[in-house]
Amino acid sequence: MIEEEEPNWFTRREEELPSPQELMPLSQCLITPDLALAFDIPTPNPSEAPGLNAHETAANRHPAQALLGMPDFESPNHSSTAGEGSGGDELARMLKRPRLVWTPQLHKRFVDAVAHLGIKNAVPKTIMQLMSVDGLTRENVASHLQKYRLYLKRMQGLSSAGPPCPMSAADAATEQLFASTPIHNPFLARGASGPGQESFIQFMAPPLLQHHQHIAAAAALAQQQFYHQRQHFGSPMATGGGYDNGFQTRTGGSGLGTGISSPLAAPPNSYGEGIDSGSSGGRRVLTLFPSSSED
């Protein structure tokens, strides 16, 4: 009886991966309403069944890129006098993909992926593939992974360290996201190889599992009282009735995707566009708040 069977890793992956239900409802709308409207591309209208199949082919990875071929916009001569300063900026911002906001749910997917992949295979590209979040780039994951690793390191160092808990503001903030993350049984993924993959996360597992979201919730509440927290964790469906979807699993369809098609309900406002400071610092951020995600 060998429990160490080593089938194709993806076969095993499917077993260990979060249940289909977890994966299915995930959807991510990467295209902001402004962007869509600005370029007159079919936007996921709330009242209209989302033609997800329609634009998820070309314009999902990088909306702006698809639009670059648009012959319609050019010669941005808005204000002849020193207009390039302002007008160009606006367009420039649109061409730039908005900053990705790592919501707890998105982060959970990230952690799940890392956990299932194991340290060895937990590299940006692989993680990204496993997460299967449409629009998520390797750079996005790499950046997040970097921070995540730093977080883990800090945890390890502080675990053994005797002194009190000189937690800096930075740590406190990152913990909001990382420590509160619904980590289950983090790192026991096996790579394709034998030994040499253990250790590392094993250390941080116990302490993290203990904390969980209790403190996180409490802390979040506490902070809300004192500061106005910008991250809207709350459920967006508090008032109306309908609930939004979560993310959208990438439909690469090149075989690896196993054909997970989840043309679920429409994404009315699965994105949140946050404009900061109104005029000067109009930063478009992509905020995805899933709803039907387990916690």
Add this chain to the structure above:
DNA sequence: GAAATAATAT
């Protein structure tokens, strides 16, 4: 050359 990681910039 692509991808990963480290370093730096916004």
Add this chain to the structure above:
DNA sequence: AATATTATTT
């Protein structure tokens, strides 16, 4: 502080 972007390494 949180991500992005660039630089360096693999």
